Amino acid sequence: MTAQPPHSARPVMLGQNQYGKAENRVVRIVRDGDTHHIKDLNVSVALSGDMDDVHYSGSNASVLPTDTTKNTVFAFAKEHGIESAEQFGIHLARHFVTSQEPIHRARIRIEEYAWERIDTSEANSGFIGAEEVRHSFVRRGQETRLAEITYDGETWQIISGLKDLVVMNSTHSEFWGYVKDKYTTLPEAYDRILATEVSGRWRFNWNGDDQKTPHWEKSYEQVKKHMLQAFAETYSLSLQQTLYQMGARIINHRTEIDEVRFSLPNKHHFLVDLEPFGLKNDNEVYFAADRPYGLIEATILRDGTEPLIPVDLTNL
Helix, strand or coil: CCCCCHHHHCCCCCCCCCCCCCCCEEEEEEEEEEEEEEEEEEEEEEEEEECCHHHHHHCCCCCCCCCHHHHHHHHHHHHHHCCCCCHHHHHHHHHHHHHCCCCEEEEEEEEEEEEECCCCCHHCCCCCCCCECCCCCCECCCCEEEEEECCCCCCCEEEEEEEEEEEEECCECCCCCCCCCCCCCCCCCCCCCCEEEEEEEEEEECCCCCCCCHHHHHHHHHHHHHHHHHHHHHHEEHHHHHHHHHHHHHHCCCCCEEEEEEEEECCCCECCHHHHHCCCCCCCCCCEEECCEEEEEEECCCCCCCCCCCCCHHHC
């Protein structure tokens, strides 16, 4: 029987709740002879279900310890390997929901940090040669890959994404024709730098059918390719226009994806006034302002679908 709060406190009821172990840093090395491969993940587990008793009375009878969830992450890295962040999250979410009766929903959030192999010297340089060194890596600094896997025993929601991807167009960007009032001082721009730090998420239409499981690694690579190509190839009259083209390119080229959401800060670059020094600034020298910044956010959907990605991407 589910414990109830004391009589005097009954008007105060327990709302949505979850628990788990956050930020489990797991590194998996695959040794293919002398050639090694790395998967470097930051895995957070959140579980919810029949958890009233532990809040009302302190009974832990339905509680799987968070330490156990941590151990499961590391054990699964060995038992299942890490083919992709998404697939690893699917294994974990399915396990927690199907193995523990009180747990009705599992959400797995993953950050993936990329590594690339270090180029080595020629074999005759006096050092260990390239053919002998296949185990040295440098952390790739472009972006952090993201994945969120949610499972409630019947339905799946798979969201992939990235953050901290900084991009810039040094031309082919304008901004003019906007509303002006007595507080407007911004001059119109017909040739400006367009730069942003991409935070993006995209939702798969996968329903758990193993016969139709996307190739998660290829999908990520292709989404990033189309995103960057759209950024580079759009003659931009606004960052909003560029954002829409980035999302539309993904939707149009990747049938496994129904929804894309971007949060794009406009990393402003202002021309520096060099006239006091007797110099002409012909769109060559800029001041990069880190704040304040314009923040452009939007969701792009496949026709006929509903938005499910949270509006605030910091909550994903």
